[in-house]
Amino acid sequence: xVGWEYPPFHTGGLGVHCQELSRELGRLGHHxxxxxxxDLPYDGAPGVEFLSPGRAGNDExxxxxxxxxxxxxxxxFQTLVEAYNDWVGRLEVPGANVVHVHDWFGTEGGARLARxxxxxxxxxxxxxxxxxxxxxxxVPIFERERFGIRRxxxxxxxxxxxxxxxxxxxxxxxxxxxxxxxxxxxxDEPPRPARRGDLVLxxxxxxxxxxxxxxxxxxxxxxxxxxxxxxxxxGEGPEYPHLVRLSAELGIGxxxxxxxxxxxxxxxxxxxxxxxxxxxxxxxxxxxxxxxAMAAGVPTIVSKTSGVAEVIDATFxxxxxxxxxxxxxxxxxxxxxPLREEMGEHGRTEATNESWADRARETxxxxxxxxxxxx
Amino acid sequence: MKLVLYLHxxxxxxxxxxxxxxxxxxxxxxxxxxxxxxxxxIAERSYRPTLxxxxxxLAEDPEFRVSLSITGTFLExxxxxxxxxxxxxxxxxxxxxxxxxxxxxxxSLAFLLPPPELEEEVTAxxxxxxxxxxxxxxxxxxxxxxxxxxIAQFASQLGxxxxxxxxxxxxxxxxxxxxxxxxxxxxxxxxxxxxxLSDDVAFRFSARDWSEYPLTxxxxxxxxxxxxxxxxxLFLDFETFGEHHPASTGIxxxxxxxxxxxxxxxxxxxxxVEEALQGPLAGGFHVAEPMSWADERRDLGAxxxxxxxxxxxxxxKKLGTLVRLADEPSLWTDWRRLLxxxxxxxxxxxxxxxxxxxxxxxxxxxxxxxAYANYMNALNDLRRRCLAxxxxxxxxx
Numbered sequence: 001x002v003g004w005e006y007p008p009f010h011t012g013g014l015g016v017h018c019q020e021l022s023r024e025l026g027r028l029g030h031h032x033x034x035x036x037x038x039d040l041p042y043d044g045a046p047g048v049e050f051l052s053p054g055r056a057g058n059d060e061x062x063x064x065x066x067x068x069x070x071x072x073x074x075x076x077f078q079t080l081v082e083a084y085n086d087w088v089g090r091l092e093v094p095g096a097n098v099v100h101v102h103d104w105f106g107t108e109g110g111a112r113l114a115r116x117x118x119x120x121x122x123x124x125x126x127x128x129x130x131x132x133x134x135x136x137x138x139v140p141i142f143e144r145e146r147f148g149i150r151r152x153x154x155x156x157x158x159x160x161x162x163x164x165x166x167x168x169x170x171x172x173x174x175x176x177x178x179x180x181x182x183x184x185x186x187x188d189e190p191p192r193p194a195r196r197g198d199l200v201l202x203x204x205x206x207x208x209x210x211x212x213x214x215x216x217x218x219x220x221x222x223x224x225x226x227x228x229x230x231x232x233x234x235g236e237g238p239e240y241p242h243l244v245r246l247s248a249e250l251g252i253g254x255x256x257x258x259x260x261x262x263x264x265x266x267x268x269x270x271x272x273x274x275x276x277x278x279x280x281x282x283x284x285x286x287x288x289x290x291x292x293a294m295a296a297g298v299p300t301i302v303s304k305t306s307g308v309a310e311v312i313d314a315t316f317x318x319x320x321x322x323x324x325x326x327x328x329x330x331x332x333x334x335x336x337x338p339l340r341e342e343m344g345e346h347g348r349t350e351a352t353n354e355s356w357a358d359r360a361r362e363t364x365x366x367x368x369x370x371x372x373x374x375x
Numbered sequence: 376m377k378l379v380l381y382l383h384x385x386x387x388x389x390x391x392x393x394x395x396x397x398x399x400x401x402x403x404x405x406x407x408x409x410x411x412x413x414x415x416x417i418a419e420r421s422y423r424p425t426l427x428x429x430x431x432x433l434a435e436d437p438e439f440r441v442s443l444s445i446t447g448t449f450l451e452x453x454x455x456x457x458x459x460x461x462x463x464x465x466x467x468x469x470x471x472x473x474x475x476x477x478x479x480x481x482x483s484l485a486f487l488l489p490p491p492e493l494e495e496e497v498t499a500x501x502x503x504x505x506x507x508x509x510x511x512x513x514x515x516x517x518x519x520x521x522x523x524x525x526i527a528q529f530a531s532q533l534g535x536x537x538x539x540x541x542x543x544x545x546x547x548x549x550x551x552x553x554x555x556x557x558x559x560x561x562x563x564x565x566x567x568x569x570x571x572l573s574d575d576v577a578f579r580f581s582a583r584d585w586s587e588y589p590l591t592x593x594x595x596x597x598x599x600x601x602x603x604x605x606x607x608x609l610f611l612d613f614e615t616f617g618e619h620h621p622a623s624t625g626i627x628x629x630x631x632x633x634x635x636x637x638x639x640x641x642x643x644x645x646x647x648v649e650e651a652l653q654g655p656l657a658g659g660f661h662v663a664e665p666m667s668w669a670d671e672r673r674d675l676g677a678x679x680x681x682x683x684x685x686x687x688x689x690x691x692k693k694l695g696t697l698v699r700l701a702d703e704p705s706l707w708t709d710w711r712r713l714l715x716x717x718x719x720x721x722x723x724x725x726x727x728x729x730x731x732x733x734x735x736x737x738x739x740x741x742x743x744x745x746a747y748a749n750y751m752n753a754l755n756d757l758r759r760r761c762l763a764x765x766x767x768x769x770x771x772x
Contacts, residue, residue: 314744342681
């Protein structure tokens with residue numbers, strides 16, 4: 001498994017997917033060697049082994065990565081990526097049956113490794129550079145992405161929507177593209193009490209792509225009708241200063257809470273207090289946080305184009321640009337208790353209906369198909 | 376054996392998206408153009424071709440009979456979207472071999488509302504039927520074939536001689552649905568639907584994995600003839616012909632071929648619902664709790680099964696008091712169109728059962744939550760309008 005980030009040192013769905021997939025593959029009796037450029041104390045699991053240049057004795061990368069992850073556009077970052085790919089490409093991993101890369105980080109090294117080992121090369125796309133950059137891709141990243149998509153024997157997308165993009169915007173061969181959704185880990189906690197929390201929650205990186213701006217504008221339209229409700233934004237990112245200014249401009253400065261980046265425990269506490277969860281992303285290949293909110297029994301409103309909208313029925317789906325509709329949906333959930341309860345209950349059932357173990361089995365099936373194909 | 380073919384025609388006024396932010400905006404609740412577009416589509420595929428076939432059968436076969444129920448909301452839409460459908464219905468009734476069945480004008484659950492709502496809705500329907508067709512039906516059906524002793528009492532008070540009900544063993548016990556029964560109300564008889572034989576056509580006709588596929592008119596007539604009893608109730612949704620089963624399945628040809636196949640079975644004789652009321656009684660039919668023809672359980676769960684449905688219906692029920700006080704035509708119309716049972720049907724929450732598929736097929740929303748939220752917004756808006764319209768009470772003295 002050629003990865004990048006891994007919990008607890010992760011920023012998004014990519015890290016969660018890598019961890020859950022590796023762990024379940026381990027549980028199914030497979031041996032996962034997880035490659036990452038960073039030598040960090042990851043959450044291990046039986047059958048999952050971490051290998052990084054530092055642990056493997058490559059001092060140069062270990063030195064670079066020790067400074068933390070640099071900004072993506074910095075030269076130092078490019079150096080790190082190149083060194084990582086170089087290391088991956090030369091690695092000795094006797095007995096490996098499949099090389100599986102996640103996103104663009106290790107496509108070049110992964111492809112070289114797979115060719116040398118004469119094993120299938122699989123690539124999972126969690127999002128695309130075209131989407132992340134809202135159409136203005138950083139060229140070196142875009143190139144690595146396209147290289148991986150061209151070379152992969154099988155491509156996995158985390159939603160149908162994303163799969164379609166790989167075909168249409170990246171020219172991927174349709175018969176190579178598979179969909180394996182994200183899932184949630186079953187909750188350790190008992191179902192939440194029936195009482196309504198008083199938070200309307202946004203949880204995610206504060207980037208234009210996640211639509212926090214829409215969240216605030218929708219909040220402003222209904223804030224006066226629900227004086228007891230507060231609008232919570234949890235996450236950090238470049239949009240933060242703008243969002244603080246915007247909430248003041250909209251006259252709801254006293255109604256919005258900014259929590260910054262939250263820990264697992266804080267996230268769980270926020271979900272316990274949430275009456276409604278909103279995922280207003282402009283672009284959302286999957287939206288694992290929405291699935292987690294549903295699994296916690298919180299009624300959820302998601303963008304129509306999000307991947308999670310493909311797997312969950314008990315949710316409101318809204319066009320990402322439709323601020324009035326987001327506002328109305330939030331208000332409706334606050335206003336009508338039976339709606340909140342039915343959607344919360346059925347959302348939880350649906351979100352926990354399929355597990356990471358199912359996703360791992362689907363992934364293994366893709367490996368098997370390639371191996372049978374006698375590549 | 377009397378053969379009663381009874382077909383039900385209904386279209387609801389579906390709501391437009393009425394957002395929370397639309398409250399107080401004066402935006403209309405119902406999406407008239409969309410409703411009429413849907414109506415025209417179904418008229419093209421089902422109403423028109425099926426009525427043409429029925430008219431031809433009535434002209435060719437003097438023994439053929441059919442009974443129809445046509446809701447007030449259907450007639451409203453037909454007048455706007457496809458007046459020729461009303462003309463065809465008139466031509467059918469004019470043959471005097473087509474009986475019309477009365478019901479609530481708005482296809483509502485008015486039997487659960489305080490009086491005089493139910494009586495007013497049935498009376499409104501009777502008035503419309505008299506205007507359009509010049510008839511006064513002797514048989515009543517409740518929305519979705521809901522039946523109870525109380526409904527039979529009501530039918531008796533309004534002078535009906537018969538009521539339609541589901542021939543379900545939950546109410547019949549070991550007795551057969553293929554006989555005429557006496558209701559709990561004096562002078563009112565119950566005609567029962569043979570759901571197995573009805574559903575062979577309604578649900579199974581085009582099912583390729585059905586062991587009896589394909590169903591021919593001859594085979595079906597043989598089944599009917601070999602069924603013991605006095606009266607066979609084949610009660611179907613009119614849209615079975617051409618809509619639920621598209622013409623390409625051969626359903627319309629099946630209908631056209633049926634009277635000829637029936638003629639070759641000497642024991643079978645067509646009858647309208649009214650003609651079928653004559654004859655010996657097989658005993659009493661008593662149903663304390665309302666039962667319907669929908670879903671596996673035949674209760675009211677399809678409309679009032681979950682909290683959303685119940686709260687929406689309760690809210691609509693409560694609003695009735697305000698509508699009555701305000702007493703303005705536009706408020707009455709909007710409220711009663713909101714009582715149409717389809718709105719509650721759309722709020723049914725799915726499970727992984729066969730009923731779910733049926734509910735989805737008929738829903739105009741992507742999910743039950745949309746249906747509920749939208750409905751509640753419209754209802755709350757109507758409440759505001761009622762409150763604004765109610766004249767202030769005169770101070771005493």
